[in-house]
Amino acid sequence: xxxxxxxxxxxxxxxxxxxxxxxxxxxxxxxxxxxxxxxxxxxxxxxxxxxxxxxxxxxxxxxxxxxxxxxxxxxxxxxxxxxxxxxxxxxxxxxxxxxxxxxxxxxxxxxxxxxxxxxxxxxxxxxxxxxxxxxxxxxxxxxxxxxxxxxxxxx
Numbered sequence: 001x002x003x004x005x006x007x008x009x010x011x012x013x014x015x016x017x018x019x020x021x022x023x024x025x026x027x028x029x030x031x032x033x034x035x036x037x038x039x040x041x042x043x044x045x046x047x048x049x050x051x052x053x054x055x056x057x058x059x060x061x062x063x064x065x066x067x068x069x070x071x072x073x074x075x076x077x078x079x080x081x082x083x084x085x086x087x088x089x090x091x092x093x094x095x096x097x098x099x100x101x102x103x104x105x106x107x108x109x110x111x112x113x114x115x116x117x118x119x120x121x122x123x124x125x126x127x128x129x130x131x132x133x134x135x136x137x138x139x140x141x142x143x144x145x146x147x148x149x150x151x152x153x154x155x
Contacts, residue, residue: 001025001026001028002028003028003075003077003081003083005077005081005082005083006026006028006075006077006081006083008083009075009083009085009086009152009154010025010026010073010075010086012152012154013086013151013152016152020073023071023073024072024073026072026073026074026075026086027072027073027074027075028074028075028077028083029074029075029076029077030042030076030077030078030079030081031045031053031076032125033125033128033129034079035079038078038079039078039079041110042076042077042078042084042085044109044110045076045084045085045087045109045150046084046085046150046153048150049109050107050108050109050110051107051108051109051147051148051149051150052104052107052108052109052145052146052147052148053108053146053148054100054108054118054122054143054144054145054146055068055143055144055146056126056129056130056137056141056142056143056144057094057141057142057143057144058130058133058135058141058142059126059129059130059133060144062130062132062133062135067092067144068089068092068144068146069089069092070089070090070091070092071088071089072088072089073086073087073088073089073151074086074087074088074089074148084153084154085150085152085153085154086150086151086152086153087148087149087150087151088148088149088151089146089147089148090147090148090149091145091146091147092144092145092146092147093144093145094142094143094144094145095142095143095145096139096140096141096142096143097119097122097123097126097137097138097139097140097141097142097143098139098140100115100118100119100143100145101115102114102115104118104145105117105118105119107147122143123137126141
């Protein structure tokens with residue numbers, strides 16, 4: 001793990017949870033593609049209000065990133081790369097964009113779970129993300145709906 005802050009946090013977690021000593025190294029990431037959103041969404045995770053993240057399948061494929069799977073660990077950082085917490089994936093579902101429901105939008109924790117808000121901000125994000133690959137989002141595009149639980153944060 002290149003990020004020293006994340007490596008230290010993962011080590012602290014493993015000190016208390018030796019049963020995970022032989023699991024795959026966690027991914028290390030911040031949320032979204034800009035500083036304001038990354039830090040705002042991290043605060044929602046830390047407060048227990050955000051329990052899901054939505055990836056575009058196309059984006060993952062173009063970046064050659066693996067699909068998240070149940071049991072995966074992720075160290076979430078702020079925009080500057082400072083580790084703040086560890087989350088563990090508890091569910092993964094692939095759904096077309098048009099099939100996202102308000103019950104899932106609520107897990108994202110933004111604007112009191114408004115589905116309209118979820119669709120607006122994710123459409124904008126997917127537009128920016130896919131533009132780098134010469135693609136545009138579609139209502140039928142597949143969204144990777146990852147639900148997680150926060151398992152560790154420094155107090």
